[in-house]
Amino acid sequence: MPRDVMPAPAATPRKGEANARRVEAMIAAARRRRRLQTLLPWLILLGTCLVWEAVVRAMEIPAFVLPAPSAIGASMVKWWWPLLDNAWQTLLTTLVGFALAIVFGLVLGVAIGSSALLYHGLYPLLIGFNSVPKVAVVPILVIWFGIGAVPAIITAFLISFFPIVVNVATGIATVEPELRDVLRALGARPVDIIRKVGLPRAMPYFFASLKIAITVAFVGSIMSETVAANSGIGHLMMVASSRFDVPLVFAGLVVTGVMGVLMYALAVMVEQRTTGWAMRGQAEQQVSPMGGA
Secondary structure: OOOOOOOOOOOOHHHHHHHHHHHHHHHHHHHHHHHHHHHHHHHHHHHHHHHHHHHHHHHOOOOOOOOOHHHHHHHHHHOHHHHHHHHHHHHHHHHHHHHHHHHHHHHHHHHHHHOHHHHHHHHHHHHHHHHOOHHHOHHHHHHHHOOOHHHHHHHHHHHHHHHHHHHHHHHHHOOOHHHHHHHHHOOOOHHHHHHHHHHHHHHHHHHHHHHHHHHHHHHHHHHHHHHHOOOOHHHHHHHHHHOOOHHHHHHHHHHHHHHHHHHHHHHHHHHHHHOHHHHHHHHHHHHOOOOOO
């Protein structure tokens, strides 16, 4: 070997240690970011309550106008059993209406998304019906079904039905025409295309619609309970407002918000376990040591 030709130097241990420390630092930063994301909603909620309490006490706002969070908490402790009993009734009616919306919305969404004829025929009717305020439909439901849980179930169904239909139809319709042509050339039937390609493609849209629909379903149930029910959070809030018990009204709002958040979290959990493949890029970006920010 000529003396003027030297072998390439191998990677120094210092460079490897530096890369390892860089990877560990990025992993630690990702973990801190996840912990902050977990704590941030609680910190914001706590800060909001503290500011709310301070403003009410400083301005001496009467409780029948704007109760302080401490007064709302005291009312929740005092009336915990009526709140729990009526919350259970509201949750049941909401879940029944939401389940009906899932079944009918999924079926109709698949039909509309896979057929241009149904799309042009039914979509304008769905848009027009969704534009009608559901509070105007409740008196009609009372005439047909009487006062009770049935109008609340139907109202929850009607108000959560449209987002599911629209998102499922969008997911089915976004299958590329070229892919459809290839599958037809390979002998696939339209049902096979929908089942093996269209439905998996629509699943992220479907679960996105569920997270919207479950929250608005509570709106429909409580809206109906304020008009045509003998139980439920909406009925309890109307009784409390007639007695000017505003802290109890706010307590009903808090209970409703908690139920909505829990159902939203359940939908997110099911979404992550079912369609995690659709969000793996975002997850890798958050936890990968080789990611950017």
